[in-house]
Amino acid sequence: MKIRIIALGRAKAGPEKSLVETYRKRLSWPSELIELEAKKGITGAELMAAEADLIEKTLGAKASAKRVIIALDERGQSLPSLDFAKRITALGNHGYGELVFIIGGADGLAPSIRDRAGLLLSFGAMTWPHMLVRVLLMEQIYRAQTIIAGHPYHRD
DSSP, X not given: OEEEEEEESOOXXXXXXXXXXXXXXXXXXXXXXXXXXXXXXXXXXXXXXXXXXXXXXXXXXXXXTTEEEEEEEEEEEOOOHHHHHHHHHHHHHTTOOEEEXXXXXXXXXXXXHHHHOSEEEOOOSSOOOHHHHHHHHHHHHXXXXXXXXXXXXXXX
């Protein structure tokens, strides 16, 4: 399984960036973090549209039969870790070799990006800083990998 995370904003050196790298190094699945930044000085709908364009260009025009797009969105499903691992297993069993996670900007994701997603995923009703969401996501991907492998990292 290949993991790609497309995230708006660039992480500065600090604990969040360090934790993301720690979990990336633990993963046996190949992973990539792609950071995108819209031009400065725009806000609201204009910013969301610019971010959507950047994401679309990164995804490419063609949908791949071997990848699934998972967008992090407050309206998405909130899955327990075991169910998240089961979902990843099921996707792999159905021939998907790549998971592309998308973390939007402060205003969220444009409807066009949400519509492309095969799964909308939420980390609950609380609002999280975008840099911390990267850590939460990477840890949950690592946790899913350990659950799938039967490793004792995750405890019921």
